[in-house]
Amino acid sequence: MAKDIFIIGAGTYGAVIADLAEVCGYSVSGFYDDDSSKVGKTILGKRVLGKLDCAKDIHAKANYAVAIGDNSVRILKLKEIIEGNGKIPVLIHPKAEISKYARIGKACIIHALTYIWTEAEIGDFSIVSPEVIVAHHTKVGEGCFIANGCRVGAGINIAERVFIGMGATVMTGVKKIGRDAIIGAGSVVTKDVGTESVVAGVPAKLVRKVDKV
Numbered sequence: 001m002a003k004d005i006f007i008i009g010a011g012t013y014g015a016v017i018a019d020l021a022e023v024c025g026y027s028v029s030g031f032y033d034d035d036s037s038k039v040g041k042t043i044l045g046k047r048v049l050g051k052l053d054c055a056k057d058i059h060a061k062a063n064y065a066v067a068i069g070d071n072s073v074r075i076l077k078l079k080e081i082i083e084g085n086g087k088i089p090v091l092i093h094p095k096a097e098i099s100k101y102a103r104i105g106k107a108c109i110i111h112a113l114t115y116i117w118t119e120a121e122i123g124d125f126s127i128v129s130p131e132v133i134v135a136h137h138t139k140v141g142e143g144c145f146i147a148n149g150c151r152v153g154a155g156i157n158i159a160e161r162v163f164i165g166m167g168a169t170v171m172t173g174v175k176k177i178g179r180d181a182i183i184g185a186g187s188v189v190t191k192d193v194g195t196e197s198v199v200a201g202v203p204a205k206l207v208r209k210v211d212k213v
């Protein structure tokens with residue numbers, strides 16, 4: 001029998017993660033969202049049950065998936081759920097290809113047609129979107145988001161909470177992408193990227209530093 005799962009985040013990405021959870025053999029029991037205007041609505045035929053605190057308080061020991069793209073917000077929410085005794089299964093689409101020598105961390109989400117090569121590592125709480133390649137011996141840190149169609153070369157050290165925009169390429173030969181860096185869509189990264197740097201273009205150049213909140 002399918003195991004129940006709740007989806008945190010009732011936006012369009014919530015629908016995507018619900019779809020993935022079903023493909024992975026879960027039965028979606030409903031959604032939670034901070035936005036009270038979404039409560040009572042349905043997504044893919046399942047109800048938005050309430051605000052996020054309800055999930056933590058009421059459903060300890062239940063399964064959850066967090067459909068939030070923003071890395072810092074997602075990590076915070078995942079940690080709250082774990083502290084509240086909720087479980088966060090790793091969701092890997094059956095059509096993703098994961099080397100038996102790769103390591104996928106806790107609470108990761110790996111979408112279809114992605115290929116994680118030999119001895120690559122995906123850090124806890126990370127999301128890897130469809131049609132991404134993470135080449136061999138590359139380490140992706142905690143809480144990263146790699147968008148659709150990215151190509152990440154071999155032997156690269158990607159720090160925590162890095163966001164790689166859709167279709168970007170990080171070339172083999174790059175050693176390090178610093179924590180909280182953002183790589184623009186379609187960029188080709190040819191050199192190391194500093195902490196909290198926003199880079200974009202071909203070749204990628206510094207656009208600005210990340211705004212502090």
Ligand SMILES: CC(C)(COP(=O)(O)OP(=O)(O)OC[C@H]1O[C@@H](n2cnc3c(N)ncnc32)[C@H](O)[C@@H]1OP(=O)(O)O)[C@@H](O)C(=O)NCCC(=O)NCCS
Nearest residue numbers: 147148164165166182183184185186187198199200201207
């Ligand atoms: C890189 C990015 C974060 C920059 O956003 P921003 O800080 O708001 O920057 P702006 O839009 O003000 O653009 C700043 C400059 O960078 C350029 N630029 C922005 N994104 C670029 C990109 N992806 N490639 C090349 N140049 C880019 C702009 O043309 C602009 O140049 P100018 O100053 O010469 O006019 C954003 O454009 C981006 O690519 N985000 C990723 C989106 C994505 O992949 N989402 C996936 C969702 S699943």
